[in-house]
Amino acid sequence: MKLPATEALFIGVSTKMYMGYAQSLEWLGQLVAEVDARPALVAGRVVPFVIPSFPVLPEAARLLEGTPLVLGAQNCGWSDGPWTGEVSPSMLGELGVGLVEIGHAERRRYFAEDESMIALKVSAAVDAGLTPLLCVGEPETLAPAAAADTVYRQIKAAVSGDWSVASGLVIAYEPVWAIGAAEPASAGYVSQVVDALRDSLAQHDLARLPIIYGGSAKPGLLPQLNEVSGLFLGRFAHDATNFGRVLDEALALTN
Numbered sequence: 001m002k003l004p005a006t007e008a009l010f011i012g013v014s015t016k017m018y019m020g021y022a023q024s025l026e027w028l029g030q031l032v033a034e035v036d037a038r039p040a041l042v043a044g045r046v047v048p049f050v051i052p053s054f055p056v057l058p059e060a061a062r063l064l065e066g067t068p069l070v071l072g073a074q075n076c077g078w079s080d081g082p083w084t085g086e087v088s089p090s091m092l093g094e095l096g097v098g099l100v101e102i103g104h105a106e107r108r109r110y111f112a113e114d115e116s117m118i119a120l121k122v123s124a125a126v127d128a129g130l131t132p133l134l135c136v137g138e139p140e141t142l143a144p145a146a147a148a149d150t151v152y153r154q155i156k157a158a159v160s161g162d163w164s165v166a167s168g169l170v171i172a173y174e175p176v177w178a179i180g181a182a183e184p185a186s187a188g189y190v191s192q193v194v195d196a197l198r199d200s201l202a203q204h205d206l207a208r209l210p211i212i213y214g215g216s217a218k219p220g221l222l223p224q225l226n227e228v229s230g231l232f233l234g235r236f237a238h239d240a241t242n243f244g245r246v247l248d249e250a251l252a253l254t255n
């Protein structure tokens with residue numbers, strides 16, 4: 001693997017809505033054990049993060065205290081006030097959340113989140129001091145250059161054309177067609193898309209932006225990727241030992 005010229009590798013997982021409350025806490029305990037078993041993570045070259053469901057966040061913050069695991073949220077609203085059912089970035093900050101997913105493919109597809117909503121959320125998250133984990137990806141299989149162009153435009157829309165905002169993002173590149181599949185997109189394809197995307201971002205001095213890959217990612221993938229800053233795991237980290245295996249792969253790459 002050729003490492004990107006970014007500072008660190010990010011290895012994270014979202015539980016989406018797969019787990020109940022008790023199950024989430026049990027699994028979080030296992031994840032903390034995987035992280036605790038790898039004291040090299042304290043150096044910060046590999047940044048682990050975990051994104052459980054909203055109601056789990058307060059207890060998760062307690063469980064994660066003193067570990068290098070960064071706590072994330074799966075979504076946020078864009079301002080305080082009369083927005084029934086939403087959760088504000090400022091409250092997430094109070095709960096110890098450092099990272100917030102914005103624009104995941106499932107939110108775009110099933111909850112009609114459009115680019116203007118995503119831009120409002122990015123701005124609100126940044127204002128609240130949270131790091132947006134901006135999820136982008138082409139809906140259909142494309143040639144790598146076209147996929148990179150699609151993703152570039154999604155990022156541009158999410159920052160309302162203000163590229164200075166983009167420097168505070170972590171990008172989760174998730175080809176929509178690779179989410180929930182049996183296998184991830186091929187390593188060659190992902191590397192080509194991310195490489196082309198970095199070329200486009202370079203014109204804004206953003207070639208070093210953290211860009212991680214998600215979509216049926218599992219152990220064994222990361223060492224095959226070039227230019228990618230880590231992995232965003234889903235189902236294949238429901239077995240916490242797989243998360244540990246990916247952490248080992250990331251640590252080996254940064255040695």
Ligand SMILES: O=C[C@H](O)COP(=O)(O)O
Nearest residue numbers: 014179180215216234235
């Ligand atoms: O949030 C994580 C990604 O959407 C990947 O999920 P998946 O690995 O289950 O496809």
